Amino acid sequence: MTSATEVVTAFIRAIEARDLDRALAMVTDDIVYDNQPLGPVTGRDEVRRILSGGVSAAADRIEWVVSHQVGEGDVVMNERVDRFLIDGAWLEIPLAGLFVLRAGRIAVWRDYFDLEGFGRARQAAGLTSPPGGA
Amino acid sequence: MTSATEVVTAFIRAIEARDLDRALAMVTDDIVYDNQPLGPVTGRDEVRRILSGGVSAAADRIEWVVSHQVGEGDVVMNERVDRFLIDGAWLEIPLAGLFVLRAGRIAVWRDYFDLEGFGRARQAAGLTSPPGGA
Numbered sequence: 540m541t542s543a544t545e546v547v548t549a550f551i552r553a554i555e556a557r558d559l560d561r562a563l564a565m566v567t568d569d570i571v572y573d574n575q576p577l578g579p580v581t582g583r584d585e586v587r588r589i590l591s592g593g594v595s596a597a598a599d600r601i602e603w604v605v606s607h608q609v610g611e612g613d614v615v616m617n618e619r620v621d622r623f624l625i626d627g628a629w630l631e632i633p634l635a636g637l638f639v640l641r642a643g644r645i646a647v648w649r650d651y652f653d654l655e656g657f658g659r660a661r662q663a664a665g666l667t668s669p670p671g672g673a
Numbered sequence: 674m675t676s677a678t679e680v681v682t683a684f685i686r687a688i689e690a691r692d693l694d695r696a697l698a699m700v701t702d703d704i705v706y707d708n709q710p711l712g713p714v715t716g717r718d719e720v721r722r723i724l725s726g727g728v729s730a731a732a733d734r735i736e737w738v739v740s741h742q743v744g745e746g747d748v749v750m751n752e753r754v755d756r757f758l759i760d761g762a763w764l765e766i767p768l769a770g771l772f773v774l775r776a777g778r779i780a781v782w783r784d785y786f787d788l789e790g791f792g793r794a795r796q797a798a799g800l801t802s803p804p805g806g807a
Contacts, residue, residue: 575767576789607748607750609743609744609745610743611744611745614741614743615743616741616743617750618750618783618785633785634785635750637741637752637769639741649752651752651767651769651785651787652785652787653709653787654788654790655788656788
């Protein structure tokens with residue numbers, strides 16, 4: 540039996556490896572993903588769209604560095620810096636995330652971060668398109 | 674022996690009761706408090722300054738509603754909506770917080786939220802001073 544924290548760690552590893560099929564096998568069909576300041580989306584396809592677009596599409600490498608992660612039962616929270624290597628510079632987003640699992644899959648995922656700080660980091664990385672993805 | 678999650682819950686209850694002496698007895702002398710988009714402060718006096726100013730000073734009532742809270746050892750994280758009743762309207766800040774305890778007291782406290790959304794909520798509540806407190 541895989542624990543909820545192990546599922547979240549494997550999910551993040553799959554995102555870093557850009558293996559979205561493997562990542563999305565760990566979420567429910569009806570997942571609610573709330574990239575908090577941007578508003579929620581529902582369903583695996585929407586999560587795929589966001590994880591394959593935005594800064595992820597522009598990045599040569601993705602590293603989500605977890606500084607703290609705690610879980611109880613089906614609830615996992617972590618503090619991370621999501622890093623994207625773009626044109627040789629790391630764009631870094633400090634954030635905190637919540638994951639609620641159902642039957643071993645991620646059914647709710649909410650990340651909390653400062654959108655304005657993210658915008659400044661995007662600009663510093665030379666990205667000008669509107670924010671739309673993690 | 675009080676658990677770390679119990680300390681964090683008691684800390685939030687004391688803030689809601691506006692009993693800052695009771696709240697600050699639960700933090701270390703050298704606490705690092707990072708209201709993440711605003712930058713960190715160090716020490717009990719700085720935490721008192723922030724918790725007694727800003728929207729807290731303007732509020733007739735304070736409610737920090739915890740939707741999820743998980744802890745392991747000395748680390749606690751929660752997802753909350755921090756609510757401040759100002760001139761009859763609730764200003765609400767959705768956020769996620771990290772607390773790291775040392776010897777039963779809160780030594781690190783970091784809240785993650787969207788500063789721009791907070792600014793819009795402050796404006797809607799009729800507050801015009803620059804943000805500086807929770």
